[in-house]
Amino acid sequence: MKKRKCKQYLKLVMLLFGVTFVLSSCQKDDDLIQIEQKKNSNQTDFKISKIDKSKLAENTTLTRKLTKLSSNLRNKKSNNSQNKTL
Numbered sequence: 001m002k003k004r005k006c007k008q009y010l011k012l013v014m015l016l017f018g019v020t021f022v023l024s025s026c027q028k029d030d031d032l033i034q035i036e037q038k039k040n041s042n043q044t045d046f047k048i049s050k051i052d053k054s055k056l057a058e059n060t061t062l063t064r065k066l067t068k069l070s071s072n073l074r075n076k077k078s079n080n081s082q083n084k085t086l
Contacts, residue, residue: 057063
């Protein structure tokens with residue numbers, strides 16, 4: 001009698017463990033699918049192409065912003081090297 005009860009209890013535990021294992025596996029699959037969908041939605045319509053330097057020089061707005069950015073970076077670099085704490 002005791003042996004039969006033990007077997008039934010063991011079967012029940014194994015069944016519950018199997019069910020939880022299957023459910024957790026399915027949940028992980030769903031999470032992977034959601035992650036893949038997020039990666040695909042982050043793709044943009046930008047195209048990469050090579051442009052001659054002369055064409056870049058013709059774009060005055062871009063040239064102005066790039067020179068401003070490079071001067072800001074140089075200023076920050078020089079300010080960081082001059083800042084000293086005691």
